[in-house]
Amino acid sequence: MQRWVTGAEPAHFLCSPRLSRDAVALELMKTILSVTVSLFLVLPSFRATFADDLLPADQPIPTVIDHYIDLALVDTEVIPSAPATDANMARRLYLDLVGRIPSMAEAQSFVAAADDSKKQQLIDRLIVSPGFIRHQANEFDAMLMNGKGSIRDYLLTAFREHRRWDEMFRELILGESADVEQKGAIQFVRSRAQDLDKLTNETSVMFFGVNVSCAKCHDHPLVDAWTQNHFYGMKSFFSRTFDNGGLIGERDYGLVSFTTTAGESRQASMLFLNGTEVEEPAPKEPSDEEKKQESQRLEELKKNKQPPPPPEFSRRAQLVRVALESQSNNYFAKAIVNKTWNRFFGSGIVMPIDQMHPENEPSHPQLLEWLARDLINNGYDLTRLTRGILLSNAYARTSMWEGEQPPEPSLFAVALPRPLTPFQYATTLRFGSRSPETFASDLSVEDHEKRVEAVETSARGLATLFEQPYDAFQISVSEALLLSNGDRAENELLREDADSLVNKLKVLTDRHQIIETAIWSILSRPPTADEFSMFDQYLAARENQPIQRCQQIIWILLTSSENRFNY
């Protein structure tokens, strides 16, 4: 108890190791917190959303996160779980930052390091590595494209050049087909251009955290402020967009009309989610003859694989403009803050993440507000946000809950096990089935990187066999059957290749050494005494099948829950 009493800031003392859970400790903690909070002269009310009420903008992100998270913990009298072990932390950070598990050498060197700032050093090293760019591209590709095509090449370039999120948004919505690089970005629109309702709704979900599809057929049942006008108002931004032989065009005319539940026919105008209406020059409806000429021109362009001419007045450009204006950009900023938070915590500050509307309160409104402001003030820099979240104590807790009933996920009092995304899992399986020597610590940085990238590339096929996790995700029995009996699982993970883990283990005669190497290689941690004993019995009973027993142990570890989740 001595250690945390001396903590000077609320951001740090709550997460010191091993808190006792008795009431005395809780009372003491509350006293300390009330003193430290008063240092900020802020006693926030949960409804406040004004910048004046927020912690100062110059505070470090992790300090602010822990301040607000800890306030709610004290309020609800919940003592958070202890910090994760070093080995757990290393695995979590590698999976979150570079989309793979650490090698045995990487995990062991992190655990062995005595430096107090080793976590920060690791984050700072990984976040500038090429692996981070590839992992960001994979994650955003899955998020933006939903498996309908890929814009990975565009994303790789964008992340490599540290492009701002607002810039990427502009390119994804407005990208010019003629521009080599933006041609990739505009696939976001093109892949949905056949179904404008879908384009409208998925744009709202991805960039503004709002699912407007409820308001298509009737006024939103849960949100008074949202009517059919809002759905069709959002749709109006896309209504003139069309696909001309794989190239996106936009017309200068055309209006959206819809029928209300009362049966009244209405004309929609461009209306952003916050109620901002966008004026436009009166559209001139072309004559039939002009339309005929237009369609002939488009046919011609299609034949020559030329993009349609840009409109004089682009409605999509209006969406980008209005969404990034200072009075409305909090939708855009909060949505990506919430998505990023959800990615690293397994639960958003607003849940579900596509229901960021006035009737669905965030669990920590001021934190969301502060982080959104920070993002806007710092050039929509997602790497800065990611680094800030990963440095917080809230992120660093163990996922083990010692008490009876685990606390609500919205308190962020205990880490949640997060199912790996298809790329993370496939890469982890491939990576874990390699011999530790493949990634030995004496390799040059370049060679190490080359080998890692080769493993990632080799995992791309396997990744297509897994499902992208969603809210309340369930793992299917076909995945279990595939990994239990599929020839692909056997060929890709258990074969005796030169650099395979099987090859490494089969020549070891000391069973403890086999167990130690296998568990470090796959689970990135030392075996427990129980595990030594269980695996030892398994191996001892199979002395006469030296290769198969190693394959079986590798299979057990690769397919275990521990290896399926980022915990």
Added chain:
Amino acid sequence: MKSPQRFLSENASGQAFNRRSFLGGTSLGASAIASNMTILNMLKSPALAEELKRQEKRVILLWLAGGPSQLETWDPKPGRPTGGPFRSIQTCLPGVQISELLPAMSQRLQNTAIIRSLNTKIADHGGGATLMHLGRRDEPNVKYPDLGAVIARELGRANSTVPDYVTFYTATEGRSNALGQAGFLGARYMPMFLTTDSKPENLSRRETISDVDHRDRAELQKLLSERFGRGRANATLASHNEAYSRVRGLMASEELFNIEQEPQAVRDKYGPSLFGQQALVARRLIEAGTPFVKVSRAWWDSHGQNFETHLELVAELDHVMSTLLDDLEERGLLEHTLVITLGEFGRTPSINPSLGRDHFASAWSTSLTGCGIKGGSVYGATDEDGNTVKDGEIGAAELFATIYKALGINPHKDYFVGSRPLPLTDPGTETVAEVLA
């Protein structure tokens, strides 16, 4: 570990080690006891016993892909300009006639309800198939579960060792329209989807590992996963353990897909057609406890040569369906099993210049047989040429509500996705009481 022999594959004398005996103290033993206790407790409570009874109910969907003609099946119009060359025949029901292409079925309508008044409006393959799988239109951002997923969820057992949703679709035409969709119910309820032959993928053990090793490695993996799960109460994590715990049971169910296990006499009855063989597998699965099996037969899309196509396909349907119904009845399964014939739509009454019939969703037919159905009933009617529904018009929603009700499932129950309630059928949807027992 208390028992040093825990992972011995064989003992010294070469006999398989009795692993169950030392599992007694572990969580596996405990959970086995717990599930038995659950059943006992359920039997004590009338409400829960009812629940258990409901769970014996099953569905076989004969999916007639491409859209069968109602005029050459359940709703013939002989002698009319739209009637085509085939006659109608008297059935075992007074005053009820069906196409002469269904002679066997005509004498077996005592457990069947014919519905002749579907108006489902969507007449393209993709849209129609989606509608007739979901019972509603697709929405941009809500993924609804299809009929099979709902039935698997409602009538399947969580820890079942047989698959709870199996789909056969061997043809390539229309297959992508008939893919299973578990939607917001989650991957747990995706179908086992069989396309290439009648046996599912990844169900057999590879020859490179012995059965004992396969079993033991799965047990050690389970033990490890269970230890990892302690202190980590999480539904997704639990689904991982559950998926793996079903593997060995499902592998044991592989024999269900093997019709060579059936007496030759039974196989002869179903006949040599793939449709017949898969119907027999469906019966084996149903018997073993699978709640939903879809057997697809393609391709009924007779834009040209409608009558030749139907001569062949309806004859096969008549034979397979009547054999299946007889077999289910003889085994006492029909009372608990609902057999449905359905496609994405019907076909135009007008006959086109290629002697074909085109897509038609405004007035077509389906049949429901067995569980919860008032046998020998005919519901709804079309006009004399079959162009419109003149009596008892229903859409996909009403049909699905009726199917749910026949199986004892409340058609108006809500699922929740986040805070949004999603009713099983749209509010205000009524069942067709006239065909319900």
